[in-house]
Amino acid sequence: xxxxxxxxxxxxxxxxxxxxxxxxxxxxxxxxxxxxxxxxxxxxxxxxxxxxxxxxxxxxxxxxxxxxxxxxxxxxxxxxxxxxxxxxxxxxxxxxxxxxxxxxxxxxxxxxxxxxxxxxxxxxxxxxxxxxxxxxxxxxxxxxxxxxxxxxxxxxxxxxxxxxxxxxxxxxxxxxxxxxxxxxxxxxxxxxxxxxxxxxxxxxxxxxxxxxxxxxxxxxxxxxxxxxxxxxxxxxxxxxxxxxxxxxxxxxxxxxxxxxxxxxxxxxxxxxxxxxxxxxxxxxxxxx
Ligand code: N1C
Numbered sequence: 001x002x003x004x005x006x007x008x009x010x011x012x013x014x015x016x017x018x019x020x021x022x023x024x025x026x027x028x029x030x031x032x033x034x035x036x037x038x039x040x041x042x043x044x045x046x047x048x049x050x051x052x053x054x055x056x057x058x059x060x061x062x063x064x065x066x067x068x069x070x071x072x073x074x075x076x077x078x079x080x081x082x083x084x085x086x087x088x089x090x091x092x093x094x095x096x097x098x099x100x101x102x103x104x105x106x107x108x109x110x111x112x113x114x115x116x117x118x119x120x121x122x123x124x125x126x127x128x129x130x131x132x133x134x135x136x137x138x139x140x141x142x143x144x145x146x147x148x149x150x151x152x153x154x155x156x157x158x159x160x161x162x163x164x165x166x167x168x169x170x171x172x173x174x175x176x177x178x179x180x181x182x183x184x185x186x187x188x189x190x191x192x193x194x195x196x197x198x199x200x201x202x203x204x205x206x207x208x209x210x211x212x213x214x215x216x217x218x219x220x221x222x223x224x225x226x227x228x229x230x231x232x233x234x235x236x237x238x239x240x241x242x243x244x245x246x247x248x249x250x251x252x253x254x255x256x257x258x259x260x261x262x263x264x265x266x267x268x269x270x271x272x273x274x275x276x277x278x279x280x281x282x283x284x285x286x287x288x
Pocket of ligand 1: 106122129133166170173196198199200
């Protein structure tokens with residue numbers, strides 16, 4: 001119990017950064033291919049099939065070869081989703097319903113949230129997401145080698161090698177989704193639902209209303225705000241509108257208890273947390 005509490009506190013100690021860091025996907029900008037990429041990617045693959053998900057049978061060598069081929073055979077701005085087809089064929093995966101968790105601009109928060117709400121699964125729990133998380137790569141200009149010195153920005157390419165892989169992985173993940181699914185969005189930024197994001201441009205379009213029972217939206221803001229978007233305002237309304245027009249059933253909550261508790265463990269003295277704690281105590285007293 002003490003151990004579990006310690007882990008929870010440790011995990012939540014970064015909550016202050018969460019929403020802000022979630023928006024920093026461009027932090028590797030300007031860098032080249034991640035050094036030791038082959039060792040890291042293959043190591044993660046072996047870790048996944050040996051320790052994380054031992055029931056899965058994958059050929060890590062074949063996956064690496066297919067990946068390398070997709071990247072180094074094309075010019076660095078010409079790696080399209082289809083070029084990863086062979087690689088993804090090497091790693092088929094199916095998933096239990098009711099556990100799919102999607103997000104946008106809440107990446108750090110999601111990592112801590114899934115560590116606590118363990119029944120949720122994100123793309124990072126699939127082999128592809130696990131292997132390539134936080135890694136970047138691209139090819140040398142004229143050469144069939146990885147470029148370790150610099151890679152183009154996403155915006156500079158029509159078919160960026162990193163972007164295309166995430167697009168394909170996100171598409172596959174969304175196509176698999178079934179039952180009640182959850183989407184976590186950042187209410188402290190404008191356009192919490194952004195039609196250019198991976199969620200808004202790939203995943204949403206690949207969700208199947210026949211397989212998906214409910215889309216449960218959770219909007220989370222920093223304790224100190226800004227409070228820009230909520231279930232009843234801003235781009236979240238656009239998302240709800242799209243869901244309705246496609247025949248999805250949905251729910252939306254601005255005040256998820258687990259998320260609030262995670263934030264309040266970090267800042268127990270915050271006025272919002274004091275009020276929250278009082279409401280929990282009152283509730284407990286009434287239940288007794
Ligand atoms: O563009 P986003 O968010 O809306 O993408 C998030 C969305 C999630 O639901 C995931 O299933 O798309 C999937 N996804 C990842 O799991 C993922 N891990 C790491 C998409 N992108 C992912 N990354 C990297 O973060 C990748 O480099 C991508 O561009 C960013 C997207 O983060 P975002 O803009 O916050």
